Amino acid sequence: MNTAPPVHTLSAWKNLQALSEQNRPHLRELLKDKNRTQALKWSAMGLELDLSCQRIDEPVLTALVELAQESALQDQIERLFQGQKVNTSEQRAALHPALRNLEANKVAWNKEITQAVNFELDRFCAFAQKIRHQELKGYTGEHFTDVVNLGIGGSDLGPRMCVQALANTSDSSQAHGPLQAPRVHFVSNVDAWALYKVVRDLDPSRTLFIVQSKTFLTQETLLLAESAKEWLLGHACPPDKVNLHFVAVTANAQLALESGYQESQIFKFWDWVGGRYSVWSAIGLPLAIAIGEEKFREFLSGAQEMDDHFQRTPWDHNLPILLGLIGIWNNNFLKATTHNVAPYSYLLSHFTPYLQQLEMESNGKGVDHGTNPMQVNTSPIVWGGLGIDGQHAYFQLLHQGSHLVSVDFIGLKKDSCPLSHAQEHHECLVLNMKAQAKALAQGRSLEDTQSELVQSGLSGQDIALLAGHRTFRGNSPSSSIWLDEMTPKILGALMAMYEHKVFVQAAIWSINPFDQWGVELGKKIAQQLKND
Numbered sequence: 001m002n003t004a005p006p007v008h009t010l011s012a013w014k015n016l017q018a019l020s021e022q023n024r025p026h027l028r029e030l031l032k033d034k035n036r037t038q039a040l041k042w043s044a045m046g047l048e049l050d051l052s053c054q055r056i057d058e059p060v061l062t063a064l065v066e067l068a069q070e071s072a073l074q075d076q077i078e079r080l081f082q083g084q085k086v087n088t089s090e091q092r093a094a095l096h097p098a099l100r101n102l103e104a105n106k107v108a109w110n111k112e113i114t115q116a117v118n119f120e121l122d123r124f125c126a127f128a129q130k131i132r133h134q135e136l137k138g139y140t141g142e143h144f145t146d147v148v149n150l151g152i153g154g155s156d157l158g159p160r161m162c163v164q165a166l167a168n169t170s171d172s173s174q175a176h177g178p179l180q181a182p183r184v185h186f187v188s189n190v191d192a193w194a195l196y197k198v199v200r201d202l203d204p205s206r207t208l209f210i211v212q213s214k215t216f217l218t219q220e221t222l223l224l225a226e227s228a229k230e231w232l233l234g235h236a237c238p239p240d241k242v243n244l245h246f247v248a249v250t251a252n253a254q255l256a257l258e259s260g261y262q263e264s265q266i267f268k269f270w271d272w273v274g275g276r277y278s279v280w281s282a283i284g285l286p287l288a289i290a291i292g293e294e295k296f297r298e299f300l301s302g303a304q305e306m307d308d309h310f311q312r313t314p315w316d317h318n319l320p321i322l323l324g325l326i327g328i329w330n331n332n333f334l335k336a337t338t339h340n341v342a343p344y345s346y347l348l349s350h351f352t353p354y355l356q357q358l359e360m361e362s363n364g365k366g367v368d369h370g371t372n373p374m375q376v377n378t379s380p381i382v383w384g385g386l387g388i389d390g391q392h393a394y395f396q397l398l399h400q401g402s403h404l405v406s407v408d409f410i411g412l413k414k415d416s417c418p419l420s421h422a423q424e425h426h427e428c429l430v431l432n433m434k435a436q437a438k439a440l441a442q443g444r445s446l447e448d449t450q451s452e453l454v455q456s457g458l459s460g461q462d463i464a465l466l467a468g469h470r471t472f473r474g475n476s477p478s479s480s481i482w483l484d485e486m487t488p489k490i491l492g493a494l495m496a497m498y499e500h501k502v503f504v505q506a507a508i509w510s511i512n513p514f515d516q517w518g519v520e521l522g523k524k525i526a527q528q529l530k531n532d
């Protein structure tokens with residue numbers, strides 16, 4: 001049991017409180033320091049974290065690192081990577097790092113776990129390769145051209161995001177002749193339209209469904225699977241061949257077996273893998289099908305390197321720790337209680353919803369490990385979407401609205417879209433991302449606005465009115481996270497960085513990031529209403 005004192009009683013917390021109440025320099029002033037960007041930039045594993053547009057200086061950064069040191073973080077990191085029961089309310093480990101740390105002689109936890117992980121990884125990768133190489137056939141003897149993922153929450157968001165990000169980076173299918181990797185689709189919503197709009201364009205005889213559910217009890221997913229089965233039967237699939245078209249991925253393999261899935265098409269993971277941390281397990285099967293085994297393993301290795309970085313790098317250079325601490329500074333001290341995530345890469349279209357679950361389901365908690373009510377804010381409200389589209393939608397509020405919102409900008413340094421002119425498109429994205437970070441940080445003072453209006457030839461009265469509307473307060477904090485390029489390895493590192501960021505914050509707040517009791521009540525009431 002974690003018995004850390006409440007975070008707001010720690011001396012570093014009080015120090016940060018005092019620092020935040022001081023009259024601190026505006027980002028406009030801080031950014032005049034030419035060395036600032038260099039001093040507040042850290043790189044590792046193809047990622048660069050630029051904190052120059054955060055409202056921090058040396059004393060704040062030092063106090064934040066002291067907060068981490070005074071908290072239970074070090075102890076929690078050790079417990080996580082030893083496979084101890086860090087998920088206190090469910091009395092189990094949270095061993096998602098075991099899914100990407102595959103060398104049994106190197107791990108601190110039970111080696112049997114690593115053996116089981118490798119066994120299942122080999123199985124589902126071999127299955128993915130068979131699908132890619134057209135070796136498995138449906139009810140008419142044709143190979144599969146389309147794969148449909150049925151699952152929700154962690155059984156959807158991670159794989160969906162990764163497939164969108166990486167499917168185009170796959171070239172390994174060409175190594176085996178002119179084969180096309182199957183298209184991968186995702187249906188999470190139980191609304192029949194969601195399934196219908198995907199399957200209506202597919203050939204049933206060439207469609208494979210992957211039913212993903214840790215519990216194998218989720219009503220929405222089971223209903224989608226039932227309707228998918230009916231769709232196949234309604235298209236002349238003989239009843240005894242339906243299960244050729246179904247794969248189950250679950251921590252409840254017995255139930256999948258009892259439900260009629262073929263044993264060879266059931267891939268399992270374990271209760272110590274949280275849904276939102278499960279893409280590294282067989283839940284990643286759609287991704288393995290989309291990009292192939294080799295690249296899937298590269299994806300795991302990127303996350304594994306981030307695990308090493310997190311455990312071994314000094315905290316003032318440690319990407320997840322810095323990101324976690326900045327989040328605490330913004331949320332708890334600057335009172336930016338909503339956090340916007342704005343990727344500037346179409347490949348990261350599904351990144352914000354993925355992160356929403358990771359952050360809000362993990363750290364949206366109101367009591368600490370000892371069930372004492374929290375005295376400080378926990379997870380901010382995470383929201384957003386593609387930045388370039390957001391600029392023409394919600395960014396107005398970021399610049400001039402009444403809320404202080406912190407932002408994570410995420411962009412690619414290099415892009416390899418094959419479209420001619422793609423470089424120009426990429427440049428446009430990069431320039432806009434940089435411009436937004438700068439505009440949010442610097443804003444535009446009343447004096448600057450007025451002198452601009454004078455130059456445009458306006459009269460005194462008009463200037464007085466317009467200047468008020470055209471002034472930007474600035475001082476809105478943002479981080480810029482740059483990926484060298486989109487590769488499986490770098491995406492793996494990015495995701496593991498965010499996983500550990502969430503863990504860092506939970507350790508400092510002394511809350512359990514690995515349970516999600518808050519989603520149970522609604523499920524129960526829905527079931528009761530059904531039974532009434």
Ligand code: F6P
Nearest residue numbers: 153154155213214215218275519
């Ligand atoms: O309702 C939330 C949740 O419990 C998530 O934590 C989980 O990722 C999702 O449902 C799906 O659960 P399952 O994989 O068991 O179907």
